[in-house]
Amino acid sequence: MQIQVNASKREDQGSGASRRLRRAGKLPGIIYGGGQDATPITLDHNDLYHMLQKEAFHASILTIDVDGAKQSAVLRDTQWHAYKPQVLHIDFQRVAADEKIHLRVPLHFVNDDICPGVKLEGGMVSHVMTELDVQCLPKDLPEYIEVDLKDLSGGKSLHVSELAMPAGVEVVHHGEGDPIVATVLKTGGGEGGEEGEEGEGGEQA
Numbered sequence: 001m002q003i004q005v006n007a008s009k010r011e012d013q014g015s016g017a018s019r020r021l022r023r024a025g026k027l028p029g030i031i032y033g034g035g036q037d038a039t040p041i042t043l044d045h046n047d048l049y050h051m052l053q054k055e056a057f058h059a060s061i062l063t064i065d066v067d068g069a070k071q072s073a074v075l076r077d078t079q080w081h082a083y084k085p086q087v088l089h090i091d092f093q094r095v096a097a098d099e100k101i102h103l104r105v106p107l108h109f110v111n112d113d114i115c116p117g118v119k120l121e122g123g124m125v126s127h128v129m130t131e132l133d134v135q136c137l138p139k140d141l142p143e144y145i146e147v148d149l150k151d152l153s154g155g156k157s158l159h160v161s162e163l164a165m166p167a168g169v170e171v172v173h174h175g176e177g178d179p180i181v182a183t184v185l186k187t188g189g190g191e192g193g194e195e196g197e198e199g200e201g202g203e204q205a
Contacts, residue, residue, distance in 0.1 A: 005047075005048070008042050104131045108146050110146060122187055129182075157184075
């Protein structure tokens, strides 16, 4: 998905200048990296607010148009107001086509409702992770990673090592082990009911 963000260079800096920008419906930000100096920028707050509601905006190579000069970048950080739906500051990092980037990509779960643990055993799927740290070249960055749960049975878990990763994409591990992505929780279905009936029968005997 091609996403373009329009911005302009920000001359006035400091907390006072940022407050004035926000009152005028603007959003202060910065774009850095790529072997270039950091560039303070100004963006339209409402435009960026709506873009931030889209999942793809957080895991895509963005085109930042700064006064007509286009640069490729990824979203790195946003600062939000404590209780208002207002973005206070936004950070972008430039990317180079030949350098790997490290980003968190959302997980999309499919076939929850037809996996054996749910359909046959009456369990409930728990999504332990909702996004995954990956690294890859910009051209290989996926908008999301699909997690197919069609074979997951009750009491079993799906681990990171079992995910089908897109070509050129590597998982970035934090710590040791093989983290759980999803699991099927038993919800006290038929087996529990049978045990209860046996117990009652024992008491009557």
